[in-house]
Amino acid sequence: MSVSPDLELDVVLAAKERLADGVVRLTLRAPDGAALPSWEPGAHVDLVLGPDLVRQYSLCGDPADRSVLQVAVLREPDGRGGSAHVHERLTDGETLRVRGPRNHFALGPASHYLFVAGGIGITPIVPMIAAAEAAGARWRLLYGGRTRASMAFAAELRDRYGDRVELVPQDERGLLDLDAALAAEPGAAVYCCGPEPLLAAMEERCAPGTLHVERFTAKPDTEAKTAFEVELAQSGRTVVVPADRSVLEVVEESGVQVLSSCREGTCGTCETGVLSGVPDHRDAVLTPAEREVGDVMMICVSRCAGPRLVLDL
Template sequence: MSLATEEQELELLVKQMTLEADGVLSLRLVHPGGDPLPEWSPGAHVDLTLKGSLVRQYSLCGDPADRGSYRVAVLREQAALGGSEYVHEGLRPGHRLRVVGPRNNFDFLPAKRYVFVAGGIGITPLLAMLTEAERQGTDWELWYGGRREDSMAFLDELAAYGDRVKVIPEETHGRLDLATALPTPEPGTLVYCCGPEGLLAVVEEHAASWPEGTLQVERFKAKQIEVDPDGEQPISVDCRRSGRVVQVPADVPVIDALEAAGITVSSSCRDGICGTCETKVLAGTPDHRDSLLSDTEQASGTTMMICVSRARTPELALDI
């Protein structure tokens, strides 16, 4: 049971593929019959099944007002596990893809002013936010860093916004100057950041003294969380709606134990970053190991990502 709502499973047609920068390819997906696609909001992503059972999550980076198509962008990664290589080498217009979603774990919240910080392909979830902020007439600025200018996607689109967009290629301008980009925010300002883990870690450190909730981040890869395997303990999971109690060995993820017991669980990334397996906690204390929930959300203990998280108590009761 996932907490994700209003998700749909669709078979969409790859209508168009566009090289947006060196190593970045965008896909425009449409319904084969021309039907309108499910609504989505800035920050949302979808799951794409690329070949066989290979599933990857990609941010929607088009206009939320466009119900006729979805746009995603895929960075070709040399060390990836086949997803980006398949998109760049094997996928072509006319192919069909299984798409699940949209799902939003990076909500675009109301604010008087926005500061956006993107690193590389991290520009993708922010594009729709710029569109929406512009539509609302809200003040904003974007700081966009990348290794080289020719590797930074969507620069032509961003140029239309003028000097509110600061493009900082590292090879010619050095790294983003966070002291300039992110001074202490004034009340009513929200900061949205997406990019590689190195950038996010520095931004989070920079923002440590800010009021809670000022900084909103999205990760494409899970945070490195140190876990002592010798300290792991077996736990008992009471699946209330299923009427089953499942024993989870110390070396087995909760989601694997539930599936082995025949309890169907929605999942996708298995890394604690996509939110598909988020599950309500009815009793017990989770040991959170995800890269998605905020500190406040983790402290509340009301939900957990059962693909990576375990328990600090011998027993958990889940709404599943």
């Protein structure tokens, strides 16, 4: 995975509309009507909602339509303030700053897909389904939510694609039957997005290399932490990262500015090149193959598997 600077641009909120209970869709346009950055299914953007309020949202529109970017945002009563800001304070015509798009959940080529979504995890799946359909691939969607009224895009997907879309409102049908879904689609490339219990359950059931997931929240990190040294190659500085601090925190404290956002290993914003040393990857972004190469790391959560790292900072 290469490290490249993020695009940043100002956009105008052209429309905010209710999609489902607790879910709104934001349609964003360039102030001058210019074409917006290209993207592919699975991509997300950062919305800069305030000086210290940056949140990541999956793009859920049509990649062929460069006139707009669209995201869907779930109102989370126990969240950290981002969704509350979107639902309660954003108004049509407001200018926002966008970073990205970035894609750590790209749809790979396959003849057969199984898509599994839980709640707001449907957002990156919507354009994936359209791409699979356009490619003539066989596919099926298993989509669960708390209630039918809370499931964004549910009616639209069912109307458009028929019984290839299985809707499972928990209050009507209980939890998703993952075993049955996987048994019915042997050999499928599996793409899953949703809450952590769903992702963990899928990881338990799928063979390595067949499952692709995107996390909105970090995996619990229960591994031990030790101190290590980090050389910042561009800055000519060497710092010590103690067991109770992150690389990102220590680097920032040394005066080196690094673009970051989630600070929990889910967005990929702080991806940094590794010039020497072995990273101890603790993010939810890199694939097993990318971790094996070891040439980049997410410095907000990942650490060092040895005594020293040299980073391209």
